[in-house]
Amino acid sequence: MKTLKYILFILIIGLLSACSKDLGNYDYKDVNEIIIGGLKEGDHNTDRIYDLAFRDTLILNPTFHATIEGADISDLTYSWKVKGEVVSEKKDFFYIANKDYGRLNAEFVVTNQKTGLKSNYNFFVNVINPYKLGYYVLAKDASNNSLLYCKSSIRVKPQFEEVKLPNIDLGKNPVNIGGTRQYGSSSTDYFNNLVIGVQHAEYPVIMIDSREFIPSLLYNSKSFVGDQTNFAFEPTDVIMDKYSTVIYTVSGGKMYVLQDGAIGLPALYNDAKDYQIPKGGLGGNNNNSRYFFSFYDAKNKQIRLIDIGALSNVPYNFTVSNDQLTDPAKYPNQTFVASQLASISSAIKFVYLMREGNNLFAYMSGYSSDYKANSFDRIATGTIPGDGTIGFAYFETGDNFWYLANEKTVYRASYLGLEFQKYFSLPSDAPGHITKYKKANGKLMVATYDPSFAGAKKGSVYIFNEATMQLEQALPHSVEEVVDIHVGN
Structure with a gap:
């Protein structure tokens, strides 16, 4: 009973407290942020x-x-x-x-x-690094020293800037520059994997990560997996794979595949014909190039279609040549101009351009589902446009057109025919004649050479908007003689 009275007393005290007057100060002021x-x-x-x-x-x-x-x-x-x-x-x-x-x-x-x-x-x-993205030029001076330039698309500068690699001399007789776009964490986070080829250098082939513009891979004679005793690595063609870090080169007339810091044995290692690939004779590549490739054999005057044999064999180990398809009797007296591996109507094809005098001839090789060459046919004929000279020849896989240039004009024709039409021309006062042309990422890049210019910088560069074909940048006499260019904006 005493316990019950105690509990009632506590409850009454609580009720009285709840009803007591609140004397707190609630005079709030706004905070000025x-x-x-x-x-x-x-x-x-x-x-x-x-x-x-x-x-x-x-x-x-x-x-x-x-x-x-x-x-x-x-x-x-x-x-x-x-x-x-x-x-x-x-x-x-x-x-x-x-x-x-x-x-x-x-x-x-x-x-x-x-x-x-x-x-x-x-x-x-x-x-x-300001050279992470931009327009790249590999040039040479009067003594054939290699020079690397970049017109940055990050830093706004009115001219090309020479780029030096730390502790590396680029050597003499530059050959090629190329690259692929690599992506980071998003579609707007990208950079360039660049490859530079020089015939005579401590490192004739260098792969560069453009984010800090330092070499990521270096190749020289010591990179060869075979007997290095008499091996001299002096490339005349250097082409980077479009989809990987694999590099295709020609040295001493033989084709080599460079991968992960190593130079493999030459393609067709025991070729009875002792093939010789000339400058520019290596075919262009795509994502099927691990299984088959093509080049022009100047010694035997023959287009060679090579592959790895069965698909289960080691990629890039080219041991088979399908010479029965590309008998030189099919293209007598014709000289090689250019070739490219392409996808045409969803089918894998190698396309070729040959010439005899001012006449042009287009050929195409086909492949079966197991990536074996099964055809080689002539598909078109035509004539060289303009004055009959070829400043460069190039097959663009994005639209399957051939592009040719002479003097200040670029012409193009569909792979189905060789009826070349004018594509665009440089301004009439542009110095020199066109020697290089490439397009990528919505831009066209054109290089010219002006041998009559008294100064050292005989090379000029022009950049067009591909969609509008408007000339966006004209850089006359901005670099020495241009050897190759790359669009990496």
Whole structure:
């Protein structure tokens, strides 16, 4: 009974407390916060990335407003940090990228000295090698020294810049430059895998990662897997695979496949005909090139169709030649111009262009489902357009057209026929004649050579918009004699 009375007493005290007068102070005041504007927005600092070429300057001009209209925000201090280090205490951000590459954490802090309140803005400064993306030129001077140039599409410069590789001399007699686009974490995060070929150098073939523009693979005679005693690696053609890091080269007239730092044994290692591939005689590749390839054999004046035998055999180990299909009697007195592996009407084909005088001849080889060559036929004839000279010849797999150039004009014709039509011309005052032409990523890049120019830079470069065919950049006499070009924008 005493326990029940105690419980009732506690309940009554609780009720009286609930009904007591609340004497608390609830006089709230609005807090005046500083809102930072004028910068990239996003819910996370990964949405706030500022790309910056190495040695360039990033300038940011933030704005501010208060959450309370009319509030005084005149007494502010600022702090800009990069990698945790204070680099500026001024309102505007001026940052010179001269220390580190890559994505650097950064923070902007604004402090209201009257209230002590702080506002933060977190972001990344993404310092990029300026040569990560752009237009590349492999050139040579009057002494045949190799020169590498880039017109960066990251850093806005009015001219080509010469690019030096750390501790590597590019040597003499440059041959080719090519590359493929590689992707990182997204469709907008990409760079170039570049390959440079030089006939006489410490490293005749170099693969370059354009993100920091340093070599990722180096090849020389010591890379050969066979007997190195009498092996000299002096390439005359260097072509990068479009879909991998495999490289196809010609040295001493023989074809070699370069892969993962090693130079394999030559294709058709025991060829009874002792084939010899001339400069430009190596066929273009695509994603089926691990199974079969083609080249022109200048010694025997024959197109050679080679493969690995059965599909179960080792890729790139070319041991079989289908010479019965490409008997030289089918193209007597004709000289080789160019060839390319292509996909035509969803079928695998090698296309060839041959010439005799001013006459042109197109041929095509077909393949069965097990990647064995089963046909070789002439499909078209035509004549060389313009004045009858060929500055270059090129088959574009994107549209299956042949492209030829002479003087200042590029012509093209469908693979189905050789009726060449004018594609475009350079301005009439463009110096020299066209020697190289490539298109990729929505751009056309054209190089010319002007032997009459008194200065050292006899090469000029022109860049067109492929969709509109408008000339976007004209760079006359901007480089030495151009050997090869690559579009890597």
